[in-house]
Structure formats: structure tokens, C-alpha cells
Amino acid sequence: MKALHTLSQSTLGLIVCIAVGALCGVFAEPAGAAAYFVGQMYLAVVNMAAIPLLVVATFFGLRQVIALPRPRTRIGMMLLVAFGLVVLGSVAGTLIGVMAGPGQDLSATARAQLGRLVLQSASSAEDVQVALFDHGAAAAAGASFVGVGDIFPDNFYRVLAQGHSLGIFTATILFGLAFAALSREQTGTLSSVFEGVYRALETIIARANLLLPVLAFGVAAHLVANTEAATLHAMSSFLVCFGLASCALGGLALVTIAVRAGQPFMQVLSQLKAPLLVGLTSGSATAPIPHTIEALSQRLGFSRGVVELVVPFGSVFVRAGAALYYALAAVFVANLYNRPLGAGEILIVCAASVIAALVSAGQGGVASVGYMGIVLSMLNLPVEAAGVLFVTLDLICEGPRNALSLLSACMVIALVSAGLPSERHAAVEATGGVARLDTTLRFTFTRGQLALATGCLMTVASLIVLLGIGVGAR
Structure with a gap:
């Protein structure tokens, strides 16, 4: 147990686990498959605790934020900054894709490999109509991503059981506002229950994170054993662009947090090391929540009420990493099909990427790849290209995507919360x-x-x- 705790907090240890897992994927595939199975159990435990944690943390954080000075201004600014960062991720992804041109100068061998994959998928699949909103019977023959009942549920337990994050959030906000409006004498017992459930869910996720080394080992083995090297080579331009863009935007977020916290950049990076490692290696947006709350409130000194509201909310809805991913992927597919993008189509990619990022709230892994069809369908590009080309890369892209979204949520906190310098000076x-x-x-x-x-x-x-x-x- 102590060894797992040390490895889960060590950058070098996790890199070693990934390297050894890659070797096992080549020479000892059964061992890698067993580790991958254990890693999937870890993700199941984390996801089991994710939605209840989101609900309870929203109740608890909303109550604390309303008790702070100027709560309406603070919450309004919080939502505005969060939406602005998602838009920034979409715009940055589109512009970087247009300037770097991933998918333009592919060799004939790489194009043949990607074309073979797309043709195989198209020959084995039926035509699918993709609609953003559910229009009842009209959408029966196609696939719809969002229904009115998913946003404004008539049954809270239904959306809770189905994991529809948009409906859960709507019901949670309404109940949380009513809960916060009551006096503390009326809600004392319920507040104690929420506090106990909140801490218990945090403990579950924190204990489950001890399996991060096993997950990193298993994912590396699974990726090497099940992904063709030719496919990785053909998609390398997209992977490089996405990796560099994620690092650049993540660095900008860290600089902003450091300035607002009044601490050196490297010290802030050290304080956020644990949640970043969890986000990069776990593939879950909710697994870093306990570490992030501890780092931002106890070590960097931001308002705990704001932290406890924004971190769970941001892990699901502040999807700047997803917006960046969808925009770059759309530009890559357009370049792959020799489709030049004009000014109007660039704006369409930006807007559609924001919509896809927000609509896919609460979705992770391969399920999030399907929402790329929203962007591609608006450009009249083959939707099946997204499914076959990016599903194989999702295990690689999910870590940077989650880490960028995590840093974006931390940036919202840094901009909205008073922060360490002003709070300490005011206290003095x-x-x-x-x-x-x-x-x-x-x-x-x-x-x-x-x-x-x-x-x-x-x-x-x-x-x-x-x-x-x-x-x-x-």
C-alpha cells in the first residue's frame, strides 16, 4: 500500500510504469491485459462516486459561496469566465489547426492507412443521422445527443440513474438554491449529512487513486497491444499539435494561477503536481477532485467555498480541453479530405466545438468521441471518420484533455476567488x-x-x- 502511494505521487514512478507496461504489451500481453482489467475496475469505482460527489459538492459549495460577499456577482463571473475559457480552447484549437495544418502533408502510405480504416468502418456500418437535439419521432431513425428531458428533467432519479450530467446539474442547482435560502437552524441536520457524504466520497476517490500505477501500466500495455504503429504514425501530426497546444494553454493557466496566488510558478506547479498526475494518468475528470481541493484551498490559499463549488462543477462542465480537441480534430479531418476552410467555416468550427464540448459534459473516454460528429456534420464531412480514426487515439488524448480542463477550472477559481495575497493582507x-x-x-x-x-x-x-x-x- 505504501509503495502504491509513493508511485501514485511520483512523476518518475508513473513514467516507469508506462514504459514497463508498453514493453509488456509487446512481450507479455496477458500481464498487461490483467493490469488493464484492474485499471477499469478503478475507473468504475471513481465513476461510481463521481455523480454523487458532484451533487453533494454543489449543494455544499453553493451554500458557502452564497455566504461570501457579493455572491451573485461572484457566481455570474464564475460562469462567464468558465464559458470564456471553453471558447478560448475552441478558438485556439481552430487557429492552431489552420496554421499548423495537421493532416495536410501526409505521405501516400499514411493516407492509404487512414483511408483503409475509414473504408472498413463505412463498409461495416449503416448510415447514421446525427442530430444535436431530440425531436421525438423525427429522430427515431437517427442518433440524437440531447433531449429536452435531459436538460430539464421531469424525473431527477431518471437522469441520475442514466448519468445525464446536464439534467443532474439543472436539478441540483434548483435544489441547492432552495437549500441555501433556508436558515442554518432549519438545515443543520441535513448539512451534517451532506458534509459526511461529501468527505466519504472524497475518501473513496482518494483511496482508489492508489491504483494509478496499475492503471498506467495496464493502459500502456493495452494501447501498444491493440494499436497499429502505422495508424499512430499517420495521426502523428494531430497528436503533436494537440500535445503542444495543450501544454501552451496549460502553461498560460499556471501562470495566471501563480500571479493570482502571489507565489512562484514552480511552487504553484509543485502544489498542483498531484492532481495533474491523477488527471493525466487516470483518464477520469473526477478522480483529481480531492487533490485539487486540498491544493487550491490549503496550499494556495484560495477561498474554500469557491474551490468546493468550482472544482466539482469544473470537472464536468469547464471542458476547455474537449473544445480544443474537437476543433483540432475537425480541422484535421477537413485537411485529410482536402477541404479548405474559409472564414465562415472557421467560425462554424469554433462555435460547433464549444457546443460539442458543453453537450458532452459528463462523458469521458470513447463516448466523448461521438460528439465530434456535431462539428463534422456542420461541415458536411464524414462523421464515420471521427469514430474510426480517433477512437484508437482516445487513450492517448484523454490525459492531456482532462489536465487542460482541470487547469481551466483552477484558473476560474484564481480569477473569481480573492486568493491568497488579498485575503492574507485583509486578515493582517x-x-x-x-x-x-x-x-x-x-x-x-x-x-x-x-x-x-x-x-x-x-x-x-x-x-x-x-x-x-x-x-x-x-
Whole structure:
């Protein structure tokens, strides 16, 4: 157990696990398959705790934020900044894709490999109509991503059981606002229950994160054993662009957090090391929640109320990494089919990537790849290309995607919360005068000094008495 805890917190240890797992994928595939199975059990446990944690944390965080100064302004700014970061990810992905041109200069061998994969998928699949909204019977023959009941549910338990994050969030916000409006005397018992459930779910996820080394080992083995090297080579331009763009935007977020926290960049990176490692290697957006809350509130000093509301909310809805991913993928497919993008189509890619990122809230893994069809369908590009080309790469892209979304949520907190410098200065200004008035002066004497002081006092007293006698005798 101690070894797993050390490895799960060590960058070098996780890199070694990935390298050894890749070797096992080549020479010892059964061992890698067993580790991958254990890793999937870990993800199942984390996902089991994810939705209840989202609900309870939203109740608890919303109550604390409403108790802070200017809660409406704070919450409004929180939503505005979160949406702005998703838009920034989409715009950055589109512009980087247009300038770098991934998929344009592929060799004939690479194009033949990708074409073979797409043709195999098209020959074995039926035509699928993709609709963003469910229009009832009209969508019966196709696939729809969002229904009205998924956003405004008539049955909270239905969306909770089906895992529809948009409907869960709508019901949670309505109940949370009503809960926060009640007095603390009316909700004291329920608050204690929420607090206990919240901490229990955090503990479950924190304990499950001990299996991160096993997951990293298993995913590396599974990826090497089941992915053709020719496919990775053909998609390398997309992978390089996505990796560099994620690093650039992640670095910008870290710089912003460091400035707002008033701490050096490397110190902030060190404090966020644990949640970033969890986000990069776990493939889950909710697994880093306990580490992130601890790092931002206890180590970097941001308002705990804001942290406990934004981190669970941001892990699902602040999907800047997904917006970047969808935009770059759409540009890559357009270049693959020799489809130049004009100014109007670039705007369509930006807007559609934002919509796809928000609609896919709560979805992870291969399920999130299907939402790429929203962007491709608006450009009249083959939707099946997304399914076959990007499913094989999703295990590679999911880590950077989640890490960028995590840093975006942390950036929202840094911009909305008062932060460490102002809160500490305010505390010093508020208590500094009182502290100076209440300062206690302590005198310490040795036995010799005490005897000398006593002798001096007796002498002074004797002189005063003699002086009084002399004055009276006159």
C-alpha cells in the first residue's frame, strides 16, 4: 500500500510504469491485459462516486459561496469566465489547426492507412443521422445527443440513474438554491449529512487513486497491444499539435494561477503536481477532485467555498480541453479530405466545438468521441471518420484533455476567488491593530536579579520613610 502511494505521487514512478507496461504489451500481453482489467475496475469505482460527489459538492459549495460577499456577482463571473475559457480552447484549437495544418502533408502510405480504416468502418456500418437535439419521432431513425428531458428533467432519479450530467446539474442547482435560502437552524441536520457524504466520497476517490500505477501500466500495455504503429504514425501530426497546444494553454493557466496566488510558478506547479498526475494518468475528470481541493484551498490559499463549488462543477462542465480537441480534430479531418476552410467555416468550427464540448459534459473516454460528429456534420464531412480514426487515439488524448480542463477550472477559481495575497493582507489589516494592543510583555528574572531588585526596592522604601520622618520632625 505504501509503495502504491509513493508511485501514485511520483512523476518518475508513473513514467516507469508506462514504459514497463508498453514493453509488456509487446512481450507479455496477458500481464498487461490483467493490469488493464484492474485499471477499469478503478475507473468504475471513481465513476461510481463521481455523480454523487458532484451533487453533494454543489449543494455544499453553493451554500458557502452564497455566504461570501457579493455572491451573485461572484457566481455570474464564475460562469462567464468558465464559458470564456471553453471558447478560448475552441478558438485556439481552430487557429492552431489552420496554421499548423495537421493532416495536410501526409505521405501516400499514411493516407492509404487512414483511408483503409475509414473504408472498413463505412463498409461495416449503416448510415447514421446525427442530430444535436431530440425531436421525438423525427429522430427515431437517427442518433440524437440531447433531449429536452435531459436538460430539464421531469424525473431527477431518471437522469441520475442514466448519468445525464446536464439534467443532474439543472436539478441540483434548483435544489441547492432552495437549500441555501433556508436558515442554518432549519438545515443543520441535513448539512451534517451532506458534509459526511461529501468527505466519504472524497475518501473513496482518494483511496482508489492508489491504483494509478496499475492503471498506467495496464493502459500502456493495452494501447501498444491493440494499436497499429502505422495508424499512430499517420495521426502523428494531430497528436503533436494537440500535445503542444495543450501544454501552451496549460502553461498560460499556471501562470495566471501563480500571479493570482502571489507565489512562484514552480511552487504553484509543485502544489498542483498531484492532481495533474491523477488527471493525466487516470483518464477520469473526477478522480483529481480531492487533490485539487486540498491544493487550491490549503496550499494556495484560495477561498474554500469557491474551490468546493468550482472544482466539482469544473470537472464536468469547464471542458476547455474537449473544445480544443474537437476543433483540432475537425480541422484535421477537413485537411485529410482536402477541404479548405474559409472564414465562415472557421467560425462554424469554433462555435460547433464549444457546443460539442458543453453537450458532452459528463462523458469521458470513447463516448466523448461521438460528439465530434456535431462539428463534422456542420461541415458536411464524414462523421464515420471521427469514430474510426480517433477512437484508437482516445487513450492517448484523454490525459492531456482532462489536465487542460482541470487547469481551466483552477484558473476560474484564481480569477473569481480573492486568493491568497488579498485575503492574507485583509486578515493582517483587520487583526493587526488588535494584535498589537493585545501583545503581552513578559519579564523574566534570575534569582540573583530578583534579590538585587528586592534589595533596591527595600532601600528606596527605607529612604522614603526616613525622608518622611525628617520632614515631619522639622
